[in-house]
Amino acid sequence: MRLAVLGGGGFRVPLVYGALLRDRAKPRVEEVVLYDVSAERLEVIEHVLRRLAAGHDDPPVVRTTTDLDAALRDADFVFSAIRVGGLAGRTADERVALDLGLLGQETTGPGGIAYGLRTIPVAMRVAERVAALAPRAWVINFTNPAGMITEAMRQVLGERVIGICDSPIGLIRRAAAALGLDPARVSPDYVGLNHLGWLRGLVHEGRDVLPGLLADDAALRQVEEARIFGPEWARTLGALPNEYLYYYYFTREAVAAISGPTRGESLLSQQEAFYAAVRARPDDALAEWLSARRQRDASYMAEARDATDAGERDAADLEAGGYEGIALALMAAIARGEPATMILNVRNGSAVPGLPEDAVVEIPCTVGGAGVRPLATRPLPGRLLGLVQQVKAVEQTAIEAALTGSSRLAVEAFALHPLVDSVSVARRLLDGYRARIPELAAVFPS
Incomplete structure (x- = not known):
């Protein structure tokens, strides 16, 4: 199989290649094509991969290119981890918000909106080229903000684009370990959006063991999320929040x-x-x-x-590893028909009551040779559902803004976000991001 990695000069690409080196089952990825806009970065990462492969029998062949079409042509899987604007853009995402007294973070709040607004047009062009050159390929999206980007790309690729994130599996792994359980033998009740979800249950041998964890201070201290939020707040919620919810629940402190x-x-x-x-x-x-x-x-x-x-x-x-293991497990489940249950970013349909059918949500799914099927979830209580609905409305407004180039909609997306406290500040955010990030200014020239 051929895997195209978009953002192939990125720092974390060796993690993906390392996972491929450990995979010996058939069929397996035999060729990896790294695509990046920077030939220099590609050369550096190729040096790392060459040394990772040393001593391995029959490692996947690595090719590099700065030609997107060459990377995508005849790919079986496409792993997308692009960063439009580079790390310089990320620093602007953070600093423009902080200068206005707001949270400056890569995927959450104003920074996440700015990141999405400049990334969506590029992601859509990628989707169109995939549809033209590799129509049978599956796109595994790790480009942030992952839920928003996956939802936009679905307009072109439909079910063949799937978003992944390592935050939920990390939370589940930590919760299971705190109880002395094998993470592979528990079934999580996890629901939300990318970087905005809750572990509400953890079933082991037919019994939900999460209430016992929430009641045990000593066990909770072994879970990083519980240390961040505090045992009392976790018990108040009746759930373990995704680590990124810290920015919502403790905004001033953050x-x-x-x-x-x-x-x-x-x-x-x-x-x-x-x-x-x-x-x-x-x-x-x-x-x-x-x-x-x-x-x-x-x-x-x-x-x-x-x-x-x-x-x-x-x-x-x-x-323990992260998203590279999820990407490999997802490819294996689809290509080899190895059934698995995974938490993925997929179209909602009717899985999460209270959200639009076309909204991308982050929930458990069954995966196999036929693709991905989201599993139905229990309704969210109002105190959780309201936040999810508001942030999803922001994401969908940002997608429309990026696709139409509408500055009015971009301001609306900023203003609707629960971490932005003023419409006037929303306008200043857009102006600030336009001044600092050329890629965003190109989408919203006026």
Whole structure:
């Protein structure tokens, strides 16, 4: 099989290739085509992959290209992890909001809207080229904001685009481990949107064990999300929230905690150093990547952990892997007909009551050779459903704004978001992002 990786010069691509190296079942990915707009970044990542493959029998062949059509032609799977505007755009996503006293974050709040507004037109062009050159391919979307981008691409690709995220599986893995259970032997009741969901139940051998976890302070302290939110708030909700809900439930604390460099600014500095080091010393590519990866993983959501005294990330959790395993499991389930149940970003239909049928939601699904089928969920209580409905309305307004180039709709998307407290501020956000991010200004020139 042939896998096209869009954003192939990205820092996390070696994680995907490493997962492919460990996959020995047939059929398997035998060719990986890396596409990126930067030939220099592709060259660096190719050095890392070459060293990862050393000592492996029959590793997938790697090709690189800056020609999108060449990457997509005849692909069986397309993994999309593009970053329109690069990390410089991410730093602007964060800083424009922070300068206005709002949360500055990559996928949540104003920054997530800005990211989506400039990414959707590019993602739609990708979808159109996939439809033309690889109509039987499955697109696995990890481009953020994942739910919004997946929903936009569905307009072209329908069911053949599926969004993935590693946050839900990480939460489930931590909750199961805190109870001494094998994560593979529990069934999660998880529901929401990408980066906005709740684990409401965890069934093991026919019994929901989540209430017991919520009642046990010692066990809860083993779950990073519970340390971030606090046991009492988790018990108040009757659920374990996705880590990104920290930005909604503790907004003031989240903004106040970003006192030094933002996450984007730190990553920009770190990755510039990594790419420069590998260009200077290609033989050290793998060692440089492993070192940079450890730093990156350890600092993930550090502001939330620092503000809540949640402590360092668990070493075993860091080693457990993330989205690359989900991507591989999804490809295996479809290509080899290996049935699996996974939490994915898919069209709602009637799975989540209270949301539009065409809305992309993040819920458990069954996956196999015939594709993906979302599983029905229990209705959300009003205190959760209202937030989901409001953020979904923002996402759908942002999609329409990006597809039409309407500044009025872009302002509406910002203004409707629960983390933006003023229509006047929404207008200033759009102006600020246009001034800082050329790719967004091109979508909304006036």
